[in-house]
Amino acid sequence: MPVLTPPRPSARRGGRAGRALAALVGRRRGRQAAAVQRSATQVATRVVARLAWRWIRRILLAKASVIILIVAVVIVAAWLAVLALAAGAASSANSAAGVPSSVPGLNPIVLDAITKAVGRAGQLAPGCTIRWSLLAGIGEVESNNAGGRTVAPNGDVSPPIVGPVLDGSGVGGNTTPMSERAQGPFQFMPSTWASVGQDGNGDGKRDPQNVYDAAAAAVVYLCGGKPADLTNPDQERAAIYRYNHSNAYVAQVMAAVARFDAYGTNPGAGGPAGPAVETAIAFALKQQGLPYVWGGNGPPSSAGFDCSGLTKAAYAQAGITLPRVAVDQFAVGPQVAGPGDGLAKLQRGDLLYWAYDPHNPATIHHVALYLGNNQMIEAADFGIPVRVRSVYFEGFAGATRPAAH
The missing domain is CATH 1.10.530 (Lysozyme)
Incomplete structure (x- = not known):
């Protein structure tokens, strides 16, 4: 049996109701489209904002890194300048x-x-x-x-x-x-x-x-x-x-x-030296040019000397026995000068000492033999042969007089 379909109102038949229904449907579709558009806009805005923030943060971090690098370079340069001035001042004081x-x-x-x-x-x-x-x-x-x-x-x-x-x-x-x-x-x-x-x-x-x-x-x-x-x-x-x-x-x-x-120096010109001192100095001067050898006691046992090996060997020639290492040579004394005394109390033949902390004898790391007139002989370091040079006072810890025993 045929199904009876109720007649749909046409624009002409029942036109007001049709127009109302069409308007309602149109408004719903418009609101849905607007909502979709707003949602897409919001998503796009958020995406763009996030991307923008990422780039801004990268730029800021990059700028911060550059700024930090510049500041670090300035600090290092300033510190090196201070060290250079300090070294220059120390060298100036020592040379004069x-x-x-x-x-x-x-x-x-x-x-x-x-x-x-x-x-x-x-x-x-x-x-x-x-x-x-x-x-x-x-x-x-x-x-x-x-x-x-x-x-x-x-x-x-x-x-x-x-x-x-x-x-x-x-x-x-x-x-x-x-x-x-x-x-x-x-x-x-x-x-x-x-x-x-x-x-x-x-x-x-x-x-x-x-x-x-x-x-x-x-x-x-x-x-x-x-x-x-x-x-x-x-x-x-x-x-x-x-x-x-x-x-x-x-x-x-x-x-x-x-x-x-011949005028010497105002302080520390050397003072009188006995035969033991002159014997030690004469031996040390003959070793000039020999290489620095860590732990070296000189020929024939080794090709050269280290600092305390030279001073020990020099005084051994004069019949004076010293310990092997610099810190122990200082300990047996007698001590005749300390940090800050300079040349004023020194005599020819004294042993001069340097330390990482001049006021802490346990940190003594170098010893040399004083010749008078601001000169000393030393076995300084690798690559530097036994030599005569001017006394310097950076790190100077004091002096002992082995011949006074």
Whole structure:
């Protein structure tokens, strides 16, 4: 039986009801579409926000890393600068320690200029060790250390010191004509001064006729722009020859250096030494050039020495028995100087000690034999042969006098 389907209202039949129904359906579909659109927009917004935050965070972290890196670099650079200044100050203090307070015939201002130049050697020529008598010797040969001139408190020399015309006649060892004339108490040629001139008195000028400036420049020139130990006789002679290419000049300067060395140092010139001390020193000096060997007691048992092996062997030649290691050598004494005493209490033949903590003898790690006049002989470290050098005081723990037993 056919199913009767109720008639649907058409737009014409029952038009108001049809329109109402259509509007209702349209509004529902619109709201659903709007809801879907809002939901998609919200999801997209959240996704974009999350991505944006991730990138912002990465950028911030990257910037933070850069900032942290920059700050770290600045801190490290500042710390290295502090260490360099401290090392320079320590080197300056050590290098100037052996300068006497006065020397007969040497202008006190000239001596002060030499003292300050040697004291600044660690800054002027890093890694270079130089003694005051070398500068004084150079100055004596070049200008009699400005003798016969007036030297002002700031170091200016008047009348100016001007060298002879170098016409190739052999004056000053010159055999090649030159238009320049050497200037000042240390006789620098203008072209040389242009490269090594220094401001030694802090007045902002570099004047070869100023003894402070000239002495500082002499340190730079003698050291040759590289680490050097000009307390070593061979290196000292090479430096003098570099200053003036003449063997006769080298001999003159070395003779002058020896005369200044005779004045010793204001403190610690060495004092009287007995036969035991001289025997020990003579033995040690004969070992110069032997290699550093850790635990070494010297030939024939080993090729070289370590620090305490050298001092023990030296005093053994004088019939004095010392313990094997530095800390024990210090312990048997007798102690004659401590940290901060410098050269004042030292005598020739004393043993000098260095420690990681100068006030704690248990940390002593090095010993050397004092020769007097601010010089010592040591077996220092790997790669450094037995040598004579100037005394230094960074880490200095004290001194003992084995011959006093």
